[in-house]
Amino acid sequence: MKIAILNGPNLNLLGKREPDIYGDKTFQEYFSELQFKYTDVELFYYQSNIEGELIDKIQELGFEYDGIVLNAAAYTHTSVGIGDAVKAIETPVVEVHISNTFMREDYRHHSYISSGAKGVIVGFGLQSYDLAIQSFLAEQTTT
Ligand code: DQA
Secondary structure, eight states, X not given: OEEEEEEOTTGGGTTTSOHHHHOSOOHHHHHHHHXXXXXXXXXXXXXXXXXXXXXXXXXXXXXXOSEEEEEOGGGGGTOHHHHHHHHHSSSOEEEEESSOGGGSOGGGSXXXXXXXXXXXXXXXXXXXXXXXXXXXXXXXXXX
């Protein structure tokens, strides 16, 4: 099984960025833990601060991978283009957020991704990514 994790803007600063909200672990550290845990899964990780690059990557992976775990970060709340890309591809997308966006500012309550996503996992810290991977694996064993 091939699962891609795509992170949007400012998530390259995880570990340093607002650690009270996002924790003090870098994503690279966390990604290594996921690779160690899911040895049977081909995991791919990509991060960009640029909207068009994320759209390109969604298009590129979206007909090849079995699942995409997408944290579009701030673009979640602004990007019709990323939302449309998610709807355009064949690969199912699980939207994730580290923080519970519904407990935060009103502008974080709306997502342009959710209507095209298979499901949404919000507020479990970095574990949100792991839960998304588990959702793809569970699907694989039940179908
Ligand atoms: C985030 C929540 C977004 O509102 C924010 O802009 C982010 C990260 C999260 O994972 O909690 O950059 O997607």
